Amino acid sequence: MSEAVAAHAEFEAYETPLTPESWGKLGMWVFLAGDAMSFGTLLAAYGAVRFGSGDWPVPVEAFGGVTLSSLMTFLLICSSVSMVWGLAAAQQNDLAGFRKWIFMTILGGALFLAGQAYEWTHFLHAGLGFTGNPYGSPLFGTTFYVITGFHGMHVSGGVIYLLIVLIKGWNGHFTGENASPVEILGLYWHFVDLVWIMVFTFIYLI
Amino acid sequence: MSEHHRGPSYGSIWWWLLGLTIIEVICATQIGAQLPKVILLVGIALTKAALVALYFMHLRFERITLLVIAFTPMLICGFLVFMLMPDLGAYEHKSEIRAEQAHTGSETDKKH
Numbered sequence: 001m002s003e004a005v006a007a008h009a010e011f012e013a014y015e016t017p018l019t020p021e022s023w024g025k026l027g028m029w030v031f032l033a034g035d036a037m038s039f040g041t042l043l044a045a046y047g048a049v050r051f052g053s054g055d056w057p058v059p060v061e062a063f064g065g066v067t068l069s070s071l072m073t074f075l076l077i078c079s080s081v082s083m084v085w086g087l088a089a090a091q092q093n094d095l096a097g098f099r100k101w102i103f104m105t106i107l108g109g110a111l112f113l114a115g116q117a118y119e120w121t122h123f124l125h126a127g128l129g130f131t132g133n134p135y136g137s138p139l140f141g142t143t144f145y146v147i148t149g150f151h152g153m154h155v156s157g158g159v160i161y162l163l164i165v166l167i168k169g170w171n172g173h174f175t176g177e178n179a180s181p182v183e184i185l186g187l188y189w190h191f192v193d194l195v196w197i198m199v200f201t202f203i204y205l206i
Numbered sequence: 207m208s209e210h211h212r213g214p215s216y217g218s219i220w221w222w223l224l225g226l227t228i229i230e231v232i233c234a235t236q237i238g239a240q241l242p243k244v245i246l247l248v249g250i251a252l253t254k255a256a257l258v259a260l261y262f263m264h265l266r267f268e269r270i271t272l273l274v275i276a277f278t279p280m281l282i283c284g285f286l287v288f289m290l291m292p293d294l295g296a297y298e299h300k301s302e303i304r305a306e307q308a309h310t311g312s313e314t315d316k317k318h
Contacts, residue, residue: 040283
């Protein structure tokens with residue numbers, strides 16, 4: 001047995017470009033690929049329904065402008081930057097920086113959700129319902145609430161995920177060489193931002 | 207991943223994203239022609255998504271495995287949209303007929 005162990009020790013494992021450096025990161029990417037399919041399907045179905053409809057309203061006009069949604073987009077972009085700065089701080093053993101930037105990311109996500117809650121309330125009062133609206137096709141409201149609601153659920157889950165990592169990492173659990181969980185969290189949060197970029201364009205602007 | 211990567215700083219990416227968002231909003235509210243507007247907005251959205259994926263998610267510096275995993279959904283979604291095209295054409299034709307009938311005040315019964 002000792003000869004076999006000695007023989008094994010002489011060989012270095014060859015690492016191909018396909019070998020993931022982190023199984024956690026690979027797992028998150030595989031999850032995000034599946035989630036991207038979910039959003040892609042929703043947006044493709046939205047496109048199919050919209051361009052096959054003869055009375056689809058112009059979103060910018062029906063929503064009364066894009067000021068709030070633009071602000072929400074800006075918030076998520078800022079939260080993506082704070083997330084990546086939080087990761088950099090964690091990797092550089094800067095505990096204060098990690099706490100600050102992850103907190104700012106949580107704040108950005110929470111403000112985004114507050115903006116979405118206000119927007120939904122405003123639209124519901126204006127008559128844009130799930131099954132009917134005064135602007136045109138009934139599916140205009142349906143697709144809006146389903147797609148933005150599905151995205152909002154992801155943001156909510158992301159905020160909870162961020163809180164857990166912030167609390168668990170408050171005393172330096174995720175700094176230095178142990179920053180991989182923060183990087184994995186960052187992947188999820190950037191994905192949420194990326195999806196919103198597409199949702200904002202297709203649902204609000206086009 | 208503790209090593210510092212080459213490439214633009216996160217701050218400069220933020221400025222790009224902010225600038226592209228402003229351009230998007232201006233295009234959406236100022237451009238009247240639908241086709242140029244759609245092409246421009248989709249192009250800007252894909253550029254922003256690429257910036258987030260490549261620099262914030264570090265895909266630019268990752269191994270090929272992750273690049274393949276990340277881009278596969280794009281291909282499949284593109285295929286999905288392409289496969290929906292024949293149905294889109296059928297719906298559009300039906301919608302045109304309905305719109306025409308509504309305009310002329312026809313009492314033809316619309317059956318699905």
